[in-house]
Amino acid sequence: MAYDKFEVLTSTAYPLPTENVDTDQIIPARFLKATERKYFDINFFRDWRFEQDGTPKADFPLNKEIYAGSKILVGGRNFGSGSSREHAAWSVYDFGLRCVISSAFADIFKNNCLNVGVLPVQVSAEFADTLFAAIMADPKAEIKVDLPNQRVTLVATGESESFVINTYKKDNMLNGFDDIDYLKNIENEISAFAETRPF
Amino acid sequence: MAKTLFDKVWDSHVVRKVKDGPDVFFIDRHFIHEVTSPVAFLGLESRGNSVVYPARTFATADHNTPTINQHLPVADPLSANQLDALENNAKKHGISHWGLGDVNNGIVHVVGPENGITLPGATIVCGDSHTSTHGAFGAIAFGIGTSEVEMVLSTQCIMQPKPKKMRINVNGKLGVGVTAKDVALYIIAKQTTSGATGFFVEYAGDVFEDMTMEGRMTVCNLSIEMGARGGMIAPDAKTFEYLKGRAQTPKGADWDKAMKYWETLYTEEGAEFDVEFNYEASDIEPMITYGTNPGMGIGVTKSIPLAENVEGGVDTYKKSLGYMSFNEGDSMIGKEIDFVFLGSCTNGRIEDFRAFCSIVEGRKKADNVTAWLVPGSHKVVDQIQAEGLDKIITDAGFVLREPGCSACLAMNDDKIPSGKLSVSTSNRNFEGRQGPGSRTLLASPLVAAASAVEGVVTDPRTILNANA
Numbered sequence: 001m002a003y004d005k006f007e008v009l010t011s012t013a014y015p016l017p018t019e020n021v022d023t024d025q026i027i028p029a030r031f032l033k034a035t036e037r038k039y040f041d042i043n044f045f046r047d048w049r050f051e052q053d054g055t056p057k058a059d060f061p062l063n064k065e066i067y068a069g070s071k072i073l074v075g076g077r078n079f080g081s082g083s084s085r086e087h088a089a090w091s092v093y094d095f096g097l098r099c100v101i102s103s104a105f106a107d108i109f110k111n112n113c114l115n116v117g118v119l120p121v122q123v124s125a126e127f128a129d130t131l132f133a134a135i136m137a138d139p140k141a142e143i144k145v146d147l148p149n150q151r152v153t154l155v156a157t158g159e160s161e162s163f164v165i166n167t168y169k170k171d172n173m174l175n176g177f178d179d180i181d182y183l184k185n186i187e188n189e190i191s192a193f194a195e196t197r198p199f
Numbered sequence: 200m201a202k203t204l205f206d207k208v209w210d211s212h213v214v215r216k217v218k219d220g221p222d223v224f225f226i227d228r229h230f231i232h233e234v235t236s237p238v239a240f241l242g243l244e245s246r247g248n249s250v251v252y253p254a255r256t257f258a259t260a261d262h263n264t265p266t267i268n269q270h271l272p273v274a275d276p277l278s279a280n281q282l283d284a285l286e287n288n289a290k291k292h293g294i295s296h297w298g299l300g301d302v303n304n305g306i307v308h309v310v311g312p313e314n315g316i317t318l319p320g321a322t323i324v325c326g327d328s329h330t331s332t333h334g335a336f337g338a339i340a341f342g343i344g345t346s347e348v349e350m351v352l353s354t355q356c357i358m359q360p361k362p363k364k365m366r367i368n369v370n371g372k373l374g375v376g377v378t379a380k381d382v383a384l385y386i387i388a389k390q391t392t393s394g395a396t397g398f399f400v401e402y403a404g405d406v407f408e409d410m411t412m413e414g415r416m417t418v419c420n421l422s423i424e425m426g427a428r429g430g431m432i433a434p435d436a437k438t439f440e441y442l443k444g445r446a447q448t449p450k451g452a453d454w455d456k457a458m459k460y461w462e463t464l465y466t467e468e469g470a471e472f473d474v475e476f477n478y479e480a481s482d483i484e485p486m487i488t489y490g491t492n493p494g495m496g497i498g499v500t501k502s503i504p505l506a507e508n509v510e511g512g513v514d515t516y517k518k519s520l521g522y523m524s525f526n527e528g529d530s531m532i533g534k535e536i537d538f539v540f541l542g543s544c545t546n547g548r549i550e551d552f553r554a555f556c557s558i559v560e561g562r563k564k565a566d567n568v569t570a571w572l573v574p575g576s577h578k579v580v581d582q583i584q585a586e587g588l589d590k591i592i593t594d595a596g597f598v599l600r601e602p603g604c605s606a607c608l609a610m611n612d613d614k615i616p617s618g619k620l621s622v623s624t625s626n627r628n629f630e631g632r633q634g635p636g637s638r639t640l641l642a643s644p645l646v647a648a649a650s651a652v653e654g655v656v657t658d659p660r661t662i663l664n665a666n667a
Contacts, residue, residue: 019515020392020492024629029608033263033277035237035284047631052617076515078393081426081492082629083608084328085235086344107362107396107428108328112344166360168220178346180246183354186215186223187251190356193214193225194252198460199318199449 003117005176010144011071014061015135022082027091040091066139075102080109089116103128127161201470208339212322221358227321229256229351230307233281235326239348240288248353253293261306263610266600305576305602308332308544315445319434319461329544331422334431335415337464341429363473368404371480376660379414380643383421384486384496392494396426412441413550420545424493433465488628488641490519499658503529538621539570539651543607546624547575549582551644556591558648564596565654573605609634622650
């Protein structure tokens with residue numbers, strides 16, 4: 001599934017400081033019945049965004065007009081735990097977000113994000129707190145995520161921190177490439193390897 | 200340098216290392232199910248690719264299947280559509296398919312080992328985080344996303360950085376009423392829901408050596424619940440005994456050859472782990488969770504911790520207890536329950552039904568409890584009948600349903616209603632996991648059975664000791 005290239009993103013952000021947000025919250029299992037990638041934007045955080053009768057929950061950050069259109073979500077520690085459903089990463093992307101910032105990510109969710117064009121940016125707990133405080137003080141506070149230089153900056157104050165991403169994944173994000181392109185190019189090497197497997 | 204079990208299996212599957220990037224990692228066995236594979240097939244086809252090794256992929260329907268009247272057409276059109284997609288994709292690409300009603304059908308992580316598809320030293324993936332189950336056989340097994348499902352279909356490889364290594368040793372002897380599920384929930388409570396993120400775990404020590412294969416599967420299954428990518432246990436005589444003669448295990452000379460390799464699969468003396476933890480079996484009692492992640496577990500006789508004594512954010516903790524309608528300091532014993540769920544890839548095997556029956560035999564289901572007993576596969580159903588457990592179940596007022604994932608994730612009709620409290624042998628107590636607004640207490644089949652007959656959260660030892 002192709003995604004748009006990611007270079008430098010400057011945007012306001014949705015704050016979601018709750019810790020251990022699991023993928024059942026990001027996209028509840030009952031919305032996984034699609035055989036195509038459709039409607040994941042609507043059902044993103046479905047049960048935290050809407051009452052069971054469909055009324056939006058006004059105090060949930062993703063519903064607040066003041067943050068509308070943000071391309072970044074700043075999440076609490078251990079964001080994306082639980083299920084391997086890539087639908088969670090799709091729903092982040094399809095909702096219009098390109099970057100999630102947290103002090104810790106669950107492994108599979110992080111992998112899935114990188115595969116679908118969402119940049120997971122892991123920062124220190126202190127810097128995450130700085131970002132939450134800045135957004136609370138000014139909901140229009142902008143965050144700049146600079147992938148080429150691997151740096152995340154709070155625009156108003158210039159406070160910043162570097163983040164880690166391996167060169168391979170970084171190149172993929174910068175160019176909109178994915179792993180299948182890479183793997184198909186070494187098909188012969190893989191089939192020679194497969195011959196050596198005992199079972 | 201001395202190697203760990205994990206190193207041996209991982210390193211032997213690296214096709215190439217990408218400079219400052221992941222390993223190109225070869226996959227021996229790939230399971231697919233109806234929920235996370237359809238979009239992968241769409242991607243495969245839109246790129247004009249084909250399935251390179253169809254014999255290495257195995258399809259089974261489990262996530263959204265009904266657990267009653269499986270002989271009838273699936274009523275929910277969306278579920279039926281996904282099941283059709285799985286069947287059609289499998290047929291089109293020459294992949295074996297165990298659909299609804301097939302004698303081999305069942306939960307993917309139950310049927311894989313049962314049919315001998317799961318082997319020591321193999322790499323196994325599936326678009327499901329509980330793929331870690333297969334690590335019980337000394338395989339490297341973990342969950343992947345749909346993009347990676349497409350990678351495996353079209354290239355038989357994924358691109359993965361090698362995880363760090365953790366060893367968890369539990370020594371000593373488990374007490375009465377303490378099961379593999381309790382060992383896992385105890386470890387997760389110690390590690391928290393994210394403590395093992397970035398690691399692959401090897402479980403070692405007396406407790407795992409003494410454990411049955413079913414118990415080992417339960418432990419490895421839950422590795423993901425502390426953030427680990429997977430968990431594994433070195434294969435031993437029990438492993439080989441379990442596998443020998445199963446439908447798809449190597450036979451004859453191939454078996455002997457495989458055994459030679461499998462006997463090399465252990466962690467060598469002096470091999471190094473990035474981190475190691477030691478726990479004592481005698482410290483573990485039957486466990487139960489009280490919050491909204493599997494790390495929020497305590498001994499069943501204990502009280503819910505006070506917020507001030509909990510690591511992590513107080514707001515998150517209070518939100519969690521608020522969702523559960525519990526208070527700090529509450530005792531878990533005696534809480535009135537509404538539902539009991541026995542089943543899932545965590546506790547849907549024959550041993551789990553034996554344990555459940557050991558408690559309910561000669562007793563009656565409490566009137567306030569609705570119980571769903573869902574075997575992990577048709578083979579488990581057959582075994583239940585062969586051992587006469589079905590009669591015990593029926594006599595005690597319970598009903599046995601048909602195999603599937605069921606109320607573990609409530610993708611089918613088996614949904615716990617909003618606000619209702621369920622004691623569940625499954626793997627996740629996340630908000631709404633068992634149905635919107637449902638509240639879940641994770642526990643062993645023994646705790647579930649004791650609670651089912653008493654109608655309230657119950658320590659199974661009170662019944663086991665009375666039986667003795």
